[in-house]
Amino acid sequence: MLDIRELRRDGEQVAARLARRGLTFDLAAFRALDAERKQADMRSQELQSQRKQSSREVGDLVKSGLSVDDAKARVADALAKIDAEMAAEVARAEALHQQIEALLLGVPNPPLDEVPDGKGEEDNVEVRRWGQPRQFDFTVRDHVDIGASLASGQLNFDLAAKLSGARFSVLTGSLARLHRALIDFMVDLHSDKHGYEEVYVPYLVGPEALRGTGQLPKFEQDLFKMQGERELYLIPTAEVPVTNLAANEIIDPARLPLRYVCHTPCFRSEAGSHGRDTRGMIRQHQFEKVELVQLVRPEDSLAALESLTGHAEAVLQALGLPYRVVVLCTGDMGFSSCKTYDIEVWIPSQNCYREISSCSSFGDFQSRRMQARYRHPDSGKPELLHTLNGSGLAVGRTLVAILENYQNADGSVTVPEALRPYLGGRETL
RNA sequence: GGAGAGGUGGCAGAGUGGUUGAAUGCGCACGAUUCGAAAUCGUGUUUACGUUCAUAGCGUAACGAGGGUUCGAAUCCCUCCCUCUCCGCCA
Numbered sequence: 001m002l003d004i005r006e007l008r009r010d011g012e013q014v015a016a017r018l019a020r021r022g023l024t025f026d027l028a029a030f031r032a033l034d035a036e037r038k039q040a041d042m043r044s045q046e047l048q049s050q051r052k053q054s055s056r057e058v059g060d061l062v063k064s065g066l067s068v069d070d071a072k073a074r075v076a077d078a079l080a081k082i083d084a085e086m087a088a089e090v091a092r093a094e095a096l097h098q099q100i101e102a103l104l105l106g107v108p109n110p111p112l113d114e115v116p117d118g119k120g121e122e123d124n125v126e127v128r129r130w131g132q133p134r135q136f137d138f139t140v141r142d143h144v145d146i147g148a149s150l151a152s153g154q155l156n157f158d159l160a161a162k163l164s165g166a167r168f169s170v171l172t173g174s175l176a177r178l179h180r181a182l183i184d185f186m187v188d189l190h191s192d193k194h195g196y197e198e199v200y201v202p203y204l205v206g207p208e209a210l211r212g213t214g215q216l217p218k219f220e221q222d223l224f225k226m227q228g229e230r231e232l233y234l235i236p237t238a239e240v241p242v243t244n245l246a247a248n249e250i251i252d253p254a255r256l257p258l259r260y261v262c263h264t265p266c267f268r269s270e271a272g273s274h275g276r277d278t279r280g281m282i283r284q285h286q287f288e289k290v291e292l293v294q295l296v297r298p299e300d301s302l303a304a305l306e307s308l309t310g311h312a313e314a315v316l317q318a319l320g321l322p323y324r325v326v327v328l329c330t331g332d333m334g335f336s337s338c339k340t341y342d343i344e345v346w347i348p349s350q351n352c353y354r355e356i357s358s359c360s361s362f363g364d365f366q367s368r369r370m371q372a373r374y375r376h377p378d379s380g381k382p383e384l385l386h387t388l389n390g391s392g393l394a395v396g397r398t399l400v401a402i403l404e405n406y407q408n409a410d411g412s413v414t415v416p417e418a419l420r421p422y423l424g425g426r427e428t429l
Numbered sequence: 430g431g432a433g434a435g436g437u438g439g440c441a442g443a444g445u446g447g448u449u450g451a452a453u454g455c456g457c458a459c460g461a462u463u464c465g466a467a468a469u470c471g472u473g474u475u476u477a478c479g480u481u482c483a484u485a486g487c488g489u490a491a492c493g494a495g496g497g498u499u500c501g502a503a504u505c506c507c508u509c510c511c512u513c514u515c516c517g518c519c520a
Contacts, residue, residue, distance in 0.1 A: 041479055045489045052448090052489090055501040059447040072500055079500065097478090230510095250439095250476090371477095379484060380458085382476080 001104050001368045008034065017110035020117055020330040025107065033100055040093035047086040054078050105211070106218055108335045109365040115339050118329025124342070125329065130313065131322030133346045134405060142349030143403040144280045147175060149411055152429050155281065155403075166278075167270065167285045169396075174429045178402070178415075179288070181422035182395050183263050186290040186315055190392055194311045196261035196292060201241035203264060204232040209244040212370030214336030214362075221271040224285075234267035238291035239389045246295050246372035250382045253374050257304065258295040261392065263288065281396045282354065288395035292359075294388040295372065301361050301386035309341045309359040312392040316356070318418045321401050322346040324353050338363045343393075345401045356397045359390030 007014050007030065015025040054075040061071035116125045147155025153173025160168035171179050190196040204226065210216040210233060215223060224234040235241055242262045251258070266289050277283035292311060296304045309325065316323045328340040337360035344353030364384040367373065373382040406414040413429040420426060 038479080041489085045479070048489060052501085056448050058500045062447075068500090075500065252439095380474090381484060 001365060002107050002110075003364070003368065004034075004100070004104065014110060018107065020111055020115075021108060021333070022119070022331055023108065030100075030103065033096065033103070037093065037096040037100060040089060040096055044086065044089040044093045047082055047089055051079070051082050051086060054082070102217075105369070108333075109338045109362060111330045111333060112339045112361075112363075115333070116327060116329045117331075119331040120329075121332050123329040124326040124332055127325045127327055127341065129322070129324040130317060131320070131346070133322050133348065136348065138409040140348045140404070141407060142280065143400040146403045146407055146411070146413060150175065150413065150429055151411075153177070157281075164285075167283065169281045169284060174423075174426070175399070177423060178419070178429065179395060179399055181419055182398050182402075183288060183290060185318075185419055185422050186392060186395070187261055187263055189315060189318065190261040190290070190292060190311060194259075194261075194314070196259045196311075199242060199245070199260045199262045201238065201245075201262060201264065203235050203241075203267075205235055205241055205244070207231055207233070209240050209247070209370075212244050212247050212372075213240050213366050214334075214369065215240065218335065222269055224267045224269055235264060236268045237266050237289060237389075238262040238264040239293060242291060242293040243295070243366060243372070243387050243389065244370055246367070246385065246387075247370035249372060251295070251372075251374040251385065253297070253377050256295065256297055256374060256385075257300060258293075260293045261290065262293065263290045263395075265289075281400060284396060287397075290392050290395065292390050292392040295367075295385045296388065297374065298364065298384070298386050301363065301388060304386075304388050305339060305341070305359065305361040308388055308390050309343070312343055312357045312359055312390050315393050315398075316343065316345060319398070319402065319416045320418075321398075321405055321416075323356070334358070334360060336360075336362050336365050338365065341390075345397065346405065347401060348404045348407075354397070356401065357391040357393045360388060362387045362389075 002014065011027045011031065015027050018025045057075050058068075058071045061074060062068055066074075116123065118124065143155065144157070147153075150173075153171065153175035155175055156170045156172065157168075159170040163170075187198060191198045207216055210223070215236060223236055226232040226234070241264075242260050245260070246258065266287055268285060270283060270285060273283065281287070292308055294304050294308055313323070313325070323343055323345045326342050326344060328337075328342055333340050340358055340360040342355050343357040343359070345356040346352075347354045363386055366387045367384040372385050372387065374385050375381070376383045402416060402419075403413055406416060408414060408428075415423055415427055415429060
């Protein structure tokens with residue numbers, strides 16, 4: 001959420017930064033609303049103050065020996081005058097606060113200055129590459145073909161469709177095991193080598209948590225919502241429950257930075273992407289992800305984004321998968337992010353790099369929504385944290401990348417060395 | 430699922446209608462004392478919003494959440510959420 005004080009102080013500057021995302025922020029409308037709010041606030045608070053005073057008077061009079069009825073009679077006129085105006089005025093102020101909040105909740109995070117301008121995917125800027133895409137001396141097959149014909153295990157979309165319809169998958173045998181191995185491998189790497197604390201969280205969350213990270217109120221159509229008397233949603237990413245661990249908390253600065261690694265399934269309705277990636281397990285309604293989340297002091301967030309991205313890259317390096325890192329342009333960034341690096345892994349069958357991780361800094365955008373704060377050592381006052389997260393990595397897409405990059409002419413797939421301990425020493429699938 | 434008890438400040442724990450944002454204790458911060466420390470003494474110690482140059486002052490709100498009664502609610506009533514104990518069931 002935008003900082004309303006900054007908006008008041010320097011609205012032009014905020015609007016200009018938002019304009020880089022292709023968004024027109026109606027500053028005049030905001031200012032008019034805020035001016036009205038200010039007026040309503042001051043008036044309603046004044047009336048409340050007067051009313052409080054009258055109540056005290058009754059108390060004082062009763063104490064000094066007057067009967068309750070007589071005491072009430074003394075202030076009746078004053079109260080009548082206040083009440084004639086107060087209820088409506090308080091309601092007006094409340095309504096204006098809600099209007100302003102609703103307005104602000106719908107505005108995305110302004111990008112950092114260093115983020116490149118652009119309209120969409122094509123304007124993202126490559127930052128670095130790692131690894132050489134392998135030259136194949138046979139015809140490359142995609143993961144769907146490989147997964148359908150492997151001797152030791154199967155990737156089966158028909159079985160999944162029977163159960164749940166399109167965009168689900170069933171894995172059997174060595175592929176199911178590889179999938180599980182990837183999760184363990186990633187979580188171990190981040191907790192043992194990169195200093196993240198492993199955490200297990202609910203997969204169903206309430207609307208408050210989703211509002212905190214920015215999925216609500218604007219993107220409800222992307223979520224799966226439960227039937228039933230309680231309002232619960234399946235998490236679209238571990239970011240939601242894990243970041244919200246700090247919601248409404250004032251963290252002891254000695255505990256910072258908080259760094260969590262969390263494996264969860266993720267559920268996305270993929271509304272609005274019906275035609276995209278319909279083949280294979282690139283884009284599913286359900287997938288596993290190992291997520292990295294950091295909560296840091298504001299001055300540390302830029303460095304934290306670099307290191308977090310590096311931690312995600314380390315997974316690909318350990319697996320020997322070629323990738324590149326791009327910084328997303330203003331037009332391609334997520335709603336809550338102020339700077340995002342996408343890591344894209346080489347997919348041989350598509351002859352291009354595809355997103356396998358997205359690492360973002362949110363500045364204080366999420367923490368303001370969820371009131372995730374820490375006590376500043378100098379001022380002693382609670383101040384907003386900065387939040388970050390990144391996939392480390394998307395497990396299904398990692399499995400796709402391994403099948404395709406490590407495929408052999410005979411239809412088998414070589415197991416990357418780093419994973420062999422997790423597959424009972426197995427060298428090929 | 431059945432029966433009962435609760436949710437108050439960093440923690441413990443008072444407060445069942447009146448100036449109580451909240452006693453007391455602990456913790457914490459600063460100061461005094463001390464060679465230094467402990468002990469002791471003193472002072473201070475929730476948050477949000479508004480106003481403001483101001484993290485000064487002032488105002489408003491908040492005792493799980495929301496609603497109600499009342500001149501006045503932490504205290505009374507209703508709904509919801511959560512925690513604990515016992516019984517049942519269960520991976």
